[in-house]
Structures are given as C-alpha cells and as structure tokens.
Amino acid sequence: MASSYNYIRDGVALTLNRLVRYLEQHDVDVLIFAPVAKTAAIDHAGTLVPVPSIPVPGRPEYRCAFALPREKLAAFKPDIVHLALAPDPLGYSAIRAARALNLPLVASCHTRFDTYLKHYPGSSIVEGLLKRYLRYAYGAAREVYVPSGSMLDALKADGVQSAFKLWPRGVDTKLFHPGKRSAAWRAKHGIGADEYVVTFVSRLVREKELDTVIAALRQFEARGIPHRVLIVGDGPDRGMLEAGLPNAVFTGFLEGEALASAYAAADVFLFPSETETFGNVTLEAMASGLPCICANATGSRSLVVHGETGYLETPRHANGFAGRLAVLARDPALRARFAAAARERALTFSWDESMAKILDHYRAVVAAR
Numbered sequence: 001m002a003s004s005y006n007y008i009r010d011g012v013a014l015t016l017n018r019l020v021r022y023l024e025q026h027d028v029d030v031l032i033f034a035p036v037a038k039t040a041a042i043d044h045a046g047t048l049v050p051v052p053s054i055p056v057p058g059r060p061e062y063r064c065a066f067a068l069p070r071e072k073l074a075a076f077k078p079d080i081v082h083l084a085l086a087p088d089p090l091g092y093s094a095i096r097a098a099r100a101l102n103l104p105l106v107a108s109c110h111t112r113f114d115t116y117l118k119h120y121p122g123s124s125i126v127e128g129l130l131k132r133y134l135r136y137a138y139g140a141a142r143e144v145y146v147p148s149g150s151m152l153d154a155l156k157a158d159g160v161q162s163a164f165k166l167w168p169r170g171v172d173t174k175l176f177h178p179g180k181r182s183a184a185w186r187a188k189h190g191i192g193a194d195e196y197v198v199t200f201v202s203r204l205v206r207e208k209e210l211d212t213v214i215a216a217l218r219q220f221e222a223r224g225i226p227h228r229v230l231i232v233g234d235g236p237d238r239g240m241l242e243a244g245l246p247n248a249v250f251t252g253f254l255e256g257e258a259l260a261s262a263y264a265a266a267d268v269f270l271f272p273s274e275t276e277t278f279g280n281v282t283l284e285a286m287a288s289g290l291p292c293i294c295a296n297a298t299g300s301r302s303l304v305v306h307g308e309t310g311y312l313e314t315p316r317h318a319n320g321f322a323g324r325l326a327v328l329a330r331d332p333a334l335r336a337r338f339a340a341a342a343r344e345r346a347l348t349f350s351w352d353e354s355m356a357k358i359l360d361h362y363r364a365v366v367a368a369r
Contacts, residue, residue, distance in 0.1 A: 001094040003065050003086035005034035006044035009253070010203060011280045012110040013042055015169060016084055020046040022355035028362075031076045033090070035065040051090055061236060065090035070097045079366045083107045083141065087133050095140045104365050107141035108167065109151060112275045112298060131158055138162045142365050145358065147278035148302035165361055168302075170351030171283045175256070178289030178343060180264035189230070189249050191265065196227040196329050199266035199290070201259075201281045202273065204235030209295070212272040214244035215318035220325045227329060232262045263288035267335065268328050271300065274315045279303055287346035291338035293324045309342040 004012040020030050030046045035053030049072055053063040066089045073081075081098045085091050085107045098105040113130055138144045138160045145167035146152045152164050183193045191197060198217065202208045217229055229248035231241055242250065254262055263269075269285035269292045276282070276299030282292050283303055292310035294300035306312045311324040328335045 001090055002034045002084040003088055003090055005032055006040045006042040007037035008061055009041040017045045019355055033068045035063040064088050067093035073097055074101055080362055081105045084110055085137055087113055087130055091137055104369050105141050106143045107138055108145040109277055112277055135160050148299050150298040150302045151277045154298050169278050169280055170349045170354040171287045171346055173287045173347055175260050176284045176287035178264055180260045182261055185261045186265050191228050197230050197266040198227055198268050198270050199230040200270050201232040204233050204238040204241060206237050207275050209272040210237055210240055212316050212318050216321035217245055219319055219322035223326050225326055225329045230266055266290055272321060276300060283346055283349055286342035289339040289343045291328055291335055293321060309345055310338055
C-alpha cells in the first residue's frame with residue numbers, strides 16, 4: 001500500500017518502483033494498492049490496483065487515498081503487507097485489513113510529514129493529531145523500515161515505539177559519476193568552462209526550503225564572488241525561484257544521462273531542505289563528485305560528513321549557507337578534496353544491497369509468523 005506510486009515523480013515513488021522491480025526479478029509476486037491520476041508520471045512496475053482518491057486541498061499534485069478494496073487483497077492471498085505510510089485513510093484501512101486477515105504488517109518511513117506542515121499557514125493545528133496517528137500506525141507494524149539513523153532518532157524522539165530496521169537507499173554510481181562532466185554541456189546552457197557553479201536539484205516545492213535557497217544565494221552573490229546558479233527540477237513553486245533568482249539557469253525536470261550530466265557540470269551542491277528522511281539527491285550529488293552543503297537535519301546528516309565531504313549548516317541559516325559556498329569557491333583544493341571524499345562515501349551505498357535487505361526482512365517476518 002502506497003500513497004505515492006506512479007502519479008507523481010518523487011523519491012517515494014521512485015524507491016517503491018525500484019523495490020517492486022527487484023522483488024519481481026526475484027520471483028516474488030507483488031500487488032500494489034495506490035491512488036492514480038488521469039496522467040501517470042511514471043511507467044510503473046508491477047500490477048497496480050487503483051484506490052479511490054482526491055487531490056489534497058492546496059496541493060492538488062498530491063492525492064489523498066481512501067480505503068483499499070479488502071476483497072482484492074484477500075483474493076491475492078499475500079504472505080505479508082507492506083505499508084509505505086502516509087497519514088491518510090488508505091494507511092488506516094491497510095492496518096485494519098491486515099489484522100482482519102491475520103497478515104503480518106510492516107511499514108516503511110519515507111516522508112517527514114511534520115516538517116512539511118510549517119510551510120502551510122494554519123496546518124500546525126493538526127501536528128499533534130498527525131504525530132498521534134504516526135505513533136499508532138508505526139506501532140501497529142511488526143517492523144518499521146527507516147532510511148537513516150537520524151530519521152530513526154527523530155521517530156523515537158516523537159514517542160514512536162516499534163521494531164526499527166535501517167533501510168538505507170542506494171545510488172547508481174556508474175550513472176552518477178564525475179566523469180560525466182562536460183564543457184559542451186556547460187556551454188550549451190551558457191555556462192563558462194571555468195565558472196563556479198552552484199546547483200540545487202529537487203522538486204520545486206516550498207517544503208524544500210526554497211526561501212532559504214533564494215536567501216542564501218542572494219547573500220552569496222552579495223559577496224561579489226563570480227558564480228552561476230543551476231536549478232534542476234520542476235514543480236508548482238518554480239515561479240518563486242525564477243522570481244527570486246532571475247539569473248539562474250533552469251533546466252526543468254531531467255532524468256537518466258541528462259540528470260547525471262547536470263550534476264557533474266556543477267562544482268558544489270546546495271540543499272537546505274529539512275524534510276528529508278534520507279536524501280536521494282544528496283547521494284546522487286556525492287556520487288557525481290560534488291561537495292554537499294546541506295541542512296543539519298534528518299537524512300542529510302546521515303550522508304554528509306561535516307568537514308570531510310561537505311558541510312552541515314544550521315537549518316534556515318541563509319548567511320551560514322552563503323558562507324560555506326564562499327569558502328569552497330575560494331579554495332579549489334579543499335573543494336577537490338571534499339569532492340573525492342564524497343564520491344568514495346557514495347560508493348558504499350548499493351541499491352542491490354538495499355533491496356536485498358528488505359527481502360531478507362520480509363522472509364524473516366513471514367518465517368516467524
């Protein structure tokens with residue numbers, strides 16, 4: 001059960017599709033229950049059963065999913081139910097269905113919903129209810145798969161009690177590689193061969209701390225250091241970045257080799273988001289040989305080694321981010337040392353190992369049933 005699987009191209013959907021492909025390649029039958037939209041953003045893996053849903057008020061690109069068709073779940077006769085948790089009726093109905101059918105339930109954590117709320121006026125009034133729901137839902141699972149140690153600590157701090165298992169993500173280190181750097185790519189986008197390039201790669205939504213991105217880059221510009229800004233991605237708040245950073249290069253959404261070339265064309269990766277449970281884009285940037293300047297928050301602090309592969313800065317401290325950018329701009333040798341260390345650290349993250357770990361967890365839970 002997932003609230004994001006094919007109607008939007010985000011980290012949750014991409015990870016879950018990768019998991020389903022891996023499971024099916026290893027002769028595991030999978031049935032996915034998830035909401036759909038009129039136009040799919042992903043050519044999804046596996047057999048998908050659409051669940052009734054409506055657009056989320058104020059954020060229509062997301063969907064709120066309702067109860068799953070229990071009879072279809074029962075007919076499939078699964079050995080285990082995996083809930084990619086979101087605070088919606090689909091998750092609640094999945095918990096009840098697993099109990100009614102006497103099926104072991106596991107859950108995975110993909111999103112820091114509590115940090116999303118602060119970006120929407122008035123939504124803080126539901127924060128308490130949200131945390132209560134998450135404590136209930138994660139507590140109902142036999143195991144909860146958490147992408148990073150920092151996210152595990154955050155869940156425990158919020159009072160969540162469950163059998164936590166780490167499920168770190170991986171990265172394709174052949175696709176994302178420093179060797180993809182191309183003077184021709186930079187020239188095509190109006191970037192000089194020797195220009196210092198700061199890149200931000202993300203869905204362009206306000207919860208990725210777009211305010212901090214704009215403020216940090218404006219303060220960095222005020223220091224008089226020559227540079228270019230490269231924004232990769234798209235989303236409903238793209239206009240906010242275009243207005244705030246009129247001289248930036250915007251590529252829109254990229255994938256595959258085009259995305260790899262964009263990462264490698266940069267010199268440093270800026271990512272002030274506090275909402276990450278892991279940070280796939282940060283790991284892709286590291287694999288591409290970029291020093292990373294990220295918020296000292298969940299996800300990022302499990303990837304970036306401060307002072308070795310980049311810097312961890314106080315969240316929302318725009319001047320601090322600008323200062324880190326200036327340090328790396330003025331010291332090419334330090335930048336090169338961080339870049340090499342970032343690449344080496346990225347090489348320790350494997351998608352095959354990540355997915356094999358989940359399959360092993362499944363088998364252990366089913367065996368202990």
